[in-house]
Amino acid sequence: MSKGSIHILQLYPREMNIYGDWGNVLVLKQRLAWHGYDAVISEHNAGDSFPDDADLIIGGGGQDSGQLVIQEDLQAIGPRLRGLAEDGQPMLAICGLYQLFGRFFKTVDGTVIPGIGVLDLETHGGKERLIGNVVATSGEFGEIHGYENHSGQTFLGAGVTPLATVTKGEGNNARDNHEGARHHNVVASYLHGSLLPKNPAIADFLIRTAVERKYGTFEPGEVDDTLADLARRHAGSRPR
Amino acid sequence: MNPLSVLVGKAVRRASKLRGGGSALPGLVVERLDPGFMGRALSTLEHGVMVVSGTNGKTTTTKMVVELLEGQGLKVFTNRTGSNFTRGVAAALLGEVDWRGRLEADIAVLELDEAHAVHFVNLVRPKYSLLLNVLRDQLDRFGEIDATTRLLSKIAAATTGTVILNREDPRVAGLAPTVRDAGVVYFGLDPSLRSTFPNDDELRGATGVPAPSDLPADVVLEQVEGNGAVFGVGGKSVPADLRLRGVYNIFNAAAALAAARTVLGGAADEDALFASLSAVEPAFGRGESLTVDGQPLELVLVKNPSGFRLGLKSFDPAGTATMIAINDNYADGRDMSWLWDVDFDSLSAGGVDLVTGVRAYDMALRLKYDDVEVRGVEPEIPAALKAFIAGSPGRPKRIFCTYTAMLAVRRELSKITTVEVVS
Numbered sequence: 199m200s201k202g203s204i205h206i207l208q209l210y211p212r213e214m215n216i217y218g219d220w221g222n223v224l225v226l227k228q229r230l231a232w233h234g235y236d237a238v239i240s241e242h243n244a245g246d247s248f249p250d251d252a253d254l255i256i257g258g259g260g261q262d263s264g265q266l267v268i269q270e271d272l273q274a275i276g277p278r279l280r281g282l283a284e285d286g287q288p289m290l291a292i293c294g295l296y297q298l299f300g301r302f303f304k305t306v307d308g309t310v311i312p313g314i315g316v317l318d319l320e321t322h323g324g325k326e327r328l329i330g331n332v333v334a335t336s337g338e339f340g341e342i343h344g345y346e347n348h349s350g351q352t353f354l355g356a357g358v359t360p361l362a363t364v365t366k367g368e369g370n371n372a373r374d375n376h377e378g379a380r381h382h383n384v385v386a387s388y389l390h391g392s393l394l395p396k397n398p399a400i401a402d403f404l405i406r407t408a409v410e411r412k413y414g415t416f417e418p419g420e421v422d423d424t425l426a427d428l429a430r431r432h433a434g435s436r437p438r
Numbered sequence: 439m440n441p442l443s444v445l446v447g448k449a450v451r452r453a454s455k456l457r458g459g460g461s462a463l464p465g466l467v468v469e470r471l472d473p474g475f476m477g478r479a480l481s482t483l484e485h486g487v488m489v490v491s492g493t494n495g496k497t498t499t500t501k502m503v504v505e506l507l508e509g510q511g512l513k514v515f516t517n518r519t520g521s522n523f524t525r526g527v528a529a530a531l532l533g534e535v536d537w538r539g540r541l542e543a544d545i546a547v548l549e550l551d552e553a554h555a556v557h558f559v560n561l562v563r564p565k566y567s568l569l570l571n572v573l574r575d576q577l578d579r580f581g582e583i584d585a586t587t588r589l590l591s592k593i594a595a596a597t598t599g600t601v602i603l604n605r606e607d608p609r610v611a612g613l614a615p616t617v618r619d620a621g622v623v624y625f626g627l628d629p630s631l632r633s634t635f636p637n638d639d640e641l642r643g644a645t646g647v648p649a650p651s652d653l654p655a656d657v658v659l660e661q662v663e664g665n666g667a668v669f670g671v672g673g674k675s676v677p678a679d680l681r682l683r684g685v686y687n688i689f690n691a692a693a694a695l696a697a698a699r700t701v702l703g704g705a706a707d708e709d710a711l712f713a714s715l716s717a718v719e720p721a722f723g724r725g726e727s728l729t730v731d732g733q734p735l736e737l738v739l740v741k742n743p744s745g746f747r748l749g750l751k752s753f754d755p756a757g758t759a760t761m762i763a764i765n766d767n768y769a770d771g772r773d774m775s776w777l778w779d780v781d782f783d784s785l786s787a788g789g790v791d792l793v794t795g796v797r798a799y800d801m802a803l804r805l806k807y808d809d810v811e812v813r814g815v816e817p818e819i820p821a822a823l824k825a826f827i828a829g830s831p832g833r834p835k836r837i838f839c840t841y842t843a844m845l846a847v848r849r850e851l852s853k854i855t856t857v858e859v860v861s
Contacts, residue, residue, distance in 0.1 A: 217773065218779055345772065345773040345775060347773065390773060396800070396803070425806055431799075436772070
């Protein structure tokens with residue numbers, strides 16, 4: 199018997215899914231099932247009306263051209279997303295949407311693309327891409343494994359905390375050792391890989407928070423993460 | 439002419455062959471000694487140079503174009519197996535030119551990696567370019583696929599005769615306005631086949647049937663049934679039986695036909711063209727079939743999500759033992775995200791016998807999330823291959839592998855069967 203049903207809303211899967219972002223959705227869907235809950239997955243694309251009943255919101259990375267397509271719509275739903283984030287809605291924003299969840303993105307030629315201000319951070323276009331395997335540590339989620347590929351460099355403001363501290367790779371920028379950002383139940387990160395398969399602690403945090411907000415309590419099921427642990431161990435030993 | 443650099447290059451080539459070493463070193467030497475060597479050697483060809491580029495299918499398509507043109511009596515120079523960098527072309531040229539640096543051929547058909555193709559066209563402007571597709575692949579090298587599109591636009595802009603484009607890939611068809619000094623010819627698909635070959639935008643998220651293209655195509659793939667296909671050429675439907683395996687190779691055949699017809703103009707002997715096409719054998723690791731223990735063993739190279747998807751779609755898993763070998767070396771791409779853009783549902787009925795390679799556990803984890811049973815994981819390829827063969831007696835076998843994993847698999851297989859080993 200299902201313990202309940204969680205509605206996962208994917209933001210702009212057509213334009214913002216450049217590398218494996220579907221993996222994060224699939225992991226949430228399957229782990230919900232393994233914990234005994236149903237998952238309903240829906241999409242929000244540019245021009246759609248924003249649903250009232252999403253429990254967990256997830257968005258990925260895109261190319262510059264994709265970001266232009268969604269820009270106007272994202273500004274339109276920005277206040278809704280800000281309100282939901284302040285209210286404790288769990289969200290995961292990767293790479294491109296991580297940047298746009300911030301205050302602004304200033305490109306190399308000085309153009310300022312406004313963000314939606316869910317997160318207190320700013321991003322500055324860089325000439326060089328930061329590319330390669332990343333290992334970072336977080337008090338909340340333990341060791342985090344992923345792969346970064348971005349030219350924007352992100353700097354956190356006082357209103358957010360870093361998701362993790364980088365021990366291999368660059369993370370948010372080439373200057374400090376921060377990777378990603380945390381605010382209420384929003385998790386934001388540059389990491390692909392995809393992020394959630396090899397970091398089930400983050401997946402289960404998002405799931406638990408979504409279920410508790412909707413049903414008051416979360417009753418976890420038995421999930422075997424042996425393969426994830428082995429994949430993490432091998433990933434950690436690979437070159438940058 | 440600079441006979442000295444040719445002689446030195448040839449000597450290095452001979453020496454490195456004796457050592458059994460890599461194919462690019464002599465190319466490097468001649469590039470340094472005599473940067474104009476390649477341009478001069480290729481400038482005298484009657485039909486000029488054709489560059490074949492794009493994300494997927496370069497090797498097989500180049501092989502087909504070469505064999506189609508040879509079937510029409512042309513002498514064709516090409517770069518074989520994997521040396522699709524400028525330096526590899528220079529090395530291959532050294533083997534073919536006379537001591538004065540002259541190449542005896544009617545046309546050069548060259549497979550070039552997108553980034554190296556741009557370097558190449560700055561040295562030698564091609565008369566023809568055949569641009570296949572832009573799909574997500576090795577984003578750790580190219581950044582993003584729009585950047586790859588920009589690389590292809592430079593090839594199109596440098597082409598002097600005709601640019602041959604895939605009308606079904608919006609990024610490739612969209613290159614037409616960037617063609618400056620050349621004509622444009624398209625190849626394409628019948629609308630009924632569009633969903634079989636998703637372009638990058640259709641890989642994830644897009645729904646519904648894509649709108650048919652209204653661009654005129656010189657060659658259209660109309661039907662695919664097993665290894666048989668029907669091509670629409672010049673208003674006629676022509677059936678053909680192919681030795682190539684895999685639907686993706688059959689779409690590449692439409693590309694190769696359009697390219698060959700463009701080079702030959704009105705002089706094409708159509709019957710001979712289709713006879714040549716039917717005789718083309720798969721290229722190295724592209725659906726190649728070997729014999730192990732009296733059973734067929736197929737090697738399917740998978741380099742990116744669309745290639746893996748088409749590979750899974752092309753080969754029925756029923757009754758066949760399956761192994762997957764995933765490495766993450768530079769040539770494979772270091773980021774494992776791409777595995778999450780592939781659906782493995784088609785393997786869920788029979789499961790996967792063994793998963794191997796440096797990133798075996800990433801692959802096994804991926805399969806777990808698609809509810810595909812994995813019966814064994816062994817990261818070491820030699821041990822895995824041994825166990826795979828021992829564990830599936832009397833059954834046909836198939837190995838899906840990334841590029842460097844395939845090289846390792848071939849090295850091991852060469853100890854027990856006949857297989858071309860490429861270093």
